[in-house]
Amino acid sequence: MTPTLSTPLPAPAIDPARTVLDIQGLRVGFPRPDGTVVTILDGIDLTVHKGEIVGLVGESGSGKSMLAMAAIGLIPPPGTVLAGHIRIASQDLPKLTERELRHVRGRSVGMVFQDPMTGLNPVRTIGSILTESVRRHQGVDRAAAMAVAEAALKSVGIPAARERLTTYPHQLSGGLRQRVMIALALINQPEVIIADEPTTALDATIQAQILDLLRDTLHRAGGVLITHDLGVAAEICDRLAVIYHGRIVETGPTADILARPHHPYTQGLLDAVPRFDRRGQRLVPIPGMPPSPLADRTPCSFRTRCPAQSAACDRAPPLAPWGGDGERLVACHHPFNAQGAAA
Amino acid sequence: MTGGGSVLGVLAKRAGELAILLFAITTLLFFLLRLGGDPAAVLAGEEADPDQVALISARYGLDQPLWWQYLRYLVSIVTLDFGESLRGGQAALTLVLDRLGSTLLLAFLALAITAALSIPIGAWLGFRPDRGDRRAANALVFILQGIPGYIVGLLLIQLFVVELRWLTSIGNQGVSSWILPSLTLASFLVPKMVRVLAANVAEAMREDYIRTARATGASDVELLFRHALPNALLGATALIGTQFAFLMSGSLITEWIFAWPGFGALLVASVEQLDFPVVQAAVFVIAGLVFLVNAGTDILFRVIDPRVRAGATR
Amino acid sequence: MSLADTRSPPPALLPRLRLWTRAASGNLLLTLGLVIVAGLTVGTLAVLLDPPEGAFRGSLIARFREPFGDYLFGTDQLGRSLLDRVAAGMPWSLGIALVATAIAVSVGTVMGLAAAWFPGWPRKVIQQLVDTVIAFPSLVIAVTVIALLGRGFWPLAVVLGLATWPIAARVVYAEALSVIKRDYVLAAKLSGVDGAVILWTHVLPALRPTLLTMFAFTFADMLIAESALSFLGLGVPLTAPSWGNMLSESREYLVNAPHMMLVPAGAIVLAVVALNLIGDGIALRSRKRARDAG
8 A cells, every 4th residue: 555645545435337348340440551551450359348457468569559559549640440339428439520539538547657757748737738728628717627637746745835836847756756747647536547557767766666556546437557567567457468469369367367467478477476385496588579569460370489379360369259258358279278288 | 058947047147147158258349459560559540640659559558567557458358448449439338329229120020020030931831841832942042042142132222222112221210120130130040040940840740649639539730820839939049049149240231231320320430440449349349138038038938838837936 | 530639748659650761751851961962072173183263263354243144153253163162172161161060070089988988077077177167158268369370271270179079078978878877888998998999899889879960060160250350351361262261252242243142152061961861860769769769
C-alpha cells in the first residue's frame, strides 16, 4: 500500500455484466509504398469489464502499444483500422469522426504514458494542464476546474495538492510526475483507463508505489495495463492477454496463466523471468528473435521459435477455449498442460 | 552560452562585455588609423594642403607622443567626447543621436513585420511538415533565404516605384515611404525566422507532451496554439540577440538604399567621407544598443521561461 | 472508416521507407548544388586564365542592350557585355568569399577546439570573446575597418573572415565537447596520447560533416556580405566588376535597364542557393547516417 493514501480502498468487485471496453476482430494496417498493406494488429478480441484490470503482455514490436493507441483513436498515420470494432461508452471508435473522437479521448478513455519526464508540457503549470482537460470535457469555469484538479491530485496521493497546481512539471520528482499523469487520465472519470508501460521509466522503489496507485485507480473504472514485464502484470491484473506479432495468443485469469501457461510463448516468457520458487535454476531465454512488425504474416508467427511445432501448424490456430471452465483461451495446436509438458 | 544568475548578475555580465567590446573597438580604431600613415593627412582629407594638415595635427594633438595620444583618446572616449564632424563641424555624438529615432522606427517596423509574417508561416510549415504543400512552401522559403536583403530592396523598388509608381523610395516622407524600407529590412530576417520557427514547431509536435494533450481530447488548434507554439517561441527568443546584430547590419544597407535618415546611412556616408569622429560615435551608439537588447533578452528569458525562472529563484 | 489520426508521432517501425525516399531527394538537391558550384569553379578558373575582353571594353553604339539579343545577358551603360562582366566578377566575388570562409572556419575551428579541450581559463576567455563578437553587427565592424584599411581583395577577405570566425567557433566547440566525452577519446587520453594528436586523429574526423556543412553555409554568408559591402561602395575597388559593384551601378538605371540589376542579382542568388543546398544536403546526410547507426 502506498504510505500516502490514507485509507486503503477495498478491491471493488468486478461487474461482468458491464463491459467498459469491447474490442472485436480489430485489424490495423499500414500501407506499403507498393500499395500492399502490412497488418500490425491481426484480429484482436479483448473485453474489459467494470472494475477489472486486464494486462496486455508482449515484447516490444508485438503491437501492444498500437492497440493502446487504437483504443484512444490515435493510430499514427498512415495506419488505419482495416476491420473490427472498438466499443467504448456505447460508441464504436472506428465509425467516429475526428471531432467525435476528441469527445471520447480524455472523457471516456484516459491514458497513462510511459515517460512522465517528457510527457508533461514543460512551460505549463500542473494546474493548467489538468484544468484544460476538465474544462474541455465538463464545460465548467476555471475555479470549478481547479477544484476538480486539486481533488484529482489528492486522489493520486500527492501531498500539498493545492500548492502543486501552480508548480511546473520540472519541479516535481519522476514519481510525482507519474502521479500527475495518472490524475490527468482519471480526472474526467473515464469508463476505462489505459496505462502503457507506466512504471518502466521509474526507479524500482517508485515503481512499487505507482503500481499500488494504479491498482486502486484502474479498479475503480476498468483498466488495461500494457507491459512487457510479467512480474508487473502479475502484481495488479485480474486477467492477462499475451500478444505476439499482432495477435493475442493466450488469455485467462492471471493466477491461472502464471501457474499453468498453455501457449509455448507464454511458457517461454515465464521461463525467462527470475522467480523465487525456482532459485538456483538457470533462466531459459526463448530461442531466436521476435518477428519484425513489418514481417509477413504466417499461420503461426511463433512457429520458428517453438519447441512443439508440427505439420499441423500449417493451419492458423484459432484462439479457442482450452481446458476446464472456458475462461482460458489459447491459439495453439499444441498447447502445454498443467506442468508445462506438451500435450 | 548564457549562464544563470540574478537579473543584476546578468546586467553586470553584459556590461562587462560591453566594456571589453568598446575598449577593443576603440583601441583597434586608434591603431588602425595610425597604421595607415599620417592620421592628420587622413583626417584633413585628400585635397588638403600641408598647412591644413599641420593645423589638424595640432588641433588633435597628433604631434604628441603616441602613448600620450592614446591616453587622451581613452579619456575623451570615456567622457563620451568623440569630437566634431570633419564635414559639418557639429558634435559627432549629437549628429548620431539625432538620427537614433529614425533608425529605431525602421528597426521596430521591420521587427513587427518579421513577427507578423514568420510566426504564422512558421507555425503553418512546422505543424505538418510532411504535407506536399508544406514541402513546396519550404522549398520557396529556402530560395528566398538565398536572396540577400539588398536585392529584395532593389526588386521592391523596381516593382513598386519604377513599374507601378505606387510608392517613393527616397527618405522619410510619411507613412507610405515607410513601407518599402521596412519590408526590405524585414526580408533580412524573415526567411531565417520562418525556418527556425518551423523547425521548432515541428520538433515540439513530436514531443511526448503533445501526445499526452491529444489523449485528453485536444484539437489541432489547441495543440498548436496552447502547446507547440509557446514552446517554439520560447526557443526562438534565444535568437533575438544574434538576430538584432543582423538587423543592425541590414539597416546599414537598407537605410543607404532608401536614403533613410538613420545612423546606418550616416555611418556609410561617414566611412565614405573618412569622417572618423562620426564613425566612432556611430559605432559606440550601435554597441550601446546591442548591449541594451542583449541584456533585455536575458532578463526577458528569465521572466518567461519557467525552467530558467525556477532555477534562478532557487 | 478510418481511425487514423494524421498528426501522431509515427512509431519506430514504419517511417523507414519514407526516410529513404527523403534521403534520396536530399541527395538529388545536394548533387544539384554540387553541380552548380563545380560549374562556378570551372568558370572562375577559365576567367583567371583568359579574362573576357568584353567585360572592360564596351561599344557605345551597343549601350543598354536587352538580354537574349546579340548579347545573351545584354549590355550596360557603357555597352559592355553583362555576361562577360558577371564572369569577370567571379574571381572577385567567389574568391573573396572563399578566402574569408577559409579564415573564418579555420580560426573558428582552432578556437572552438581549444575551448573544448582546455576547460580552465582558455575556455572562459574564448567563450567571452565569442559571445561579445557575435552580438556585434559584423557589417559595422567590416565597414569601419574598411574605412581605415581601404578597399581591395585582401582587406575585405581578411576583415570578413575575422568578423565571422566566432560563429564557427561556437559550433565547433559544442560539437567537439560531445566528441571529447566519448569513450575512445577518454581511452586515448588515459593511455597518454598527446592532446594535439588526439584532436587531430580522433576529434577532427568526427567533426567532418559539421565542418563541411559550416563551410558551405559560411561561404554563402560571405558571398552575401562581400556583395553587400561592394554594393555600399565599401568593398572591392570601384572599377572591379564584382557582383556587388555591378548591382551598385545598376541602381542608376533601374528605369531603363532593369536587366543590369537582374543579371548580377541572379548570379548571387544562384551561388547562394547552390551553397545552401550543399550545406543542407550534407547536414541531412550526416543526420540520416547518425540515425541509421543509432
